[in-house]
Amino acid sequence: MPGFEKAKLMTFPRYVLIGHDVVEQTGDLVERLGWGRRALIVSDERTKAIAGDSAARALAGAGFHADFAIISGASMASVEQVKEQAFRSRADFLIGAGGGSVIDVTKLSAYELDRPFISMPTSAAHDGIASGRASIKENQGNVSKAAKPPDAIVADTALILKAPYRMLASGCGDIMANLVAVKDWELAHKLKGEEFSTFAASLSVNSAELVIEDRDRIRPESEDAVWTVVKSLISSGVAMSIAGDSRPASGSEHMFSHMLDRLAPGKAMHGEQCGVGSIMMMKLHGGDWRLIKETLEHVKAPVTAKQLNIPEKTLIEALVGAHKIRPDRYTVLGEKGLTKERARELAVETGVL
Numbered sequence: 001m002p003g004f005e006k007a008k009l010m011t012f013p014r015y016v017l018i019g020h021d022v023v024e025q026t027g028d029l030v031e032r033l034g035w036g037r038r039a040l041i042v043s044d045e046r047t048k049a050i051a052g053d054s055a056a057r058a059l060a061g062a063g064f065h066a067d068f069a070i071i072s073g074a075s076m077a078s079v080e081q082v083k084e085q086a087f088r089s090r091a092d093f094l095i096g097a098g099g100g101s102v103i104d105v106t107k108l109s110a111y112e113l114d115r116p117f118i119s120m121p122t123s124a125a126h127d128g129i130a131s132g133r134a135s136i137k138e139n140q141g142n143v144s145k146a147a148k149p150p151d152a153i154v155a156d157t158a159l160i161l162k163a164p165y166r167m168l169a170s171g172c173g174d175i176m177a178n179l180v181a182v183k184d185w186e187l188a189h190k191l192k193g194e195e196f197s198t199f200a201a202s203l204s205v206n207s208a209e210l211v212i213e214d215r216d217r218i219r220p221e222s223e224d225a226v227w228t229v230v231k232s233l234i235s236s237g238v239a240m241s242i243a244g245d246s247r248p249a250s251g252s253e254h255m256f257s258h259m260l261d262r263l264a265p266g267k268a269m270h271g272e273q274c275g276v277g278s279i280m281m282m283k284l285h286g287g288d289w290r291l292i293k294e295t296l297e298h299v300k301a302p303v304t305a306k307q308l309n310i311p312e313k314t315l316i317e318a319l320v321g322a323h324k325i326r327p328d329r330y331t332v333l334g335e336k337g338l339t340k341e342r343a344r345e346l347a348v349e350t351g352v353l
């Protein structure tokens, strides 16, 4: 049939090992993957004790050699440090055992070194644990860099349960963003002819709907809650792998969050900001914003500017400037964004202010 020229390369994790005490199975997993015998485990001081040491023990038990790279923060200096240590210890593969920063640094290092890596999260605060992009701090703030999705994920629910519950609730906010992101994507497809993947979009929406359905199970001190949220964060990552970029899980609500990062860095967590952004952007779309708000309230994630620790003026400013974050990505904010009046109205109508 003439005329069909579509071609696409999709990259997925090969194994996803999730559940109670699965870190202990790391050696068997790497044995199956056949990557070689030498590992470099990337951690920070804290996550080395939580996950890194257990991973090293599991690897040693299966006859692997493991070295450590202890980093602090998601900077290019950390990436250089990991690359150098990987080179020196002749590492065949990398393991990022830690939170978002550790996994981002490992992801980018592995990509630049062209080595496989395992994502071993110690918290479930956002979908970076399974995505192909790395958020790295540079002078002006965080920059999202192209890397690759993890080759394998080891998500130990017993271990993630030890992280503060606030992080899991934040993860729910990052998942609610999918509902808005897909609506933004549909809009860009309709108005700008942007390529759209129904498969990626359905998987992304489905991940969010599962969290909404299971919201009664998401509460502090529940390993079952960790299971539900982590599963959903991983399928968000897979949706992004299908799309080949972050479109299915990042739209206007993420732009609002990134603008807040610039205006009020460190006030709230990424997923918390995305959750509040999702409430407001869903209202702009004319969708069911109340359902998002109720879900976030139910899992004890922030739903107001006050709970985010953001002053009214900053919140309005973030809404007004959000569209400038990524002008190439068309969203419900349009090319001109919101006026100050409309932004305030939106925040008041949704109870954010």
Ligand SMILES: [Zn+2]
Pocket: 126, 127, 174, 177, 250, 254, 270, 274
């Ligand atoms: Zn996110």
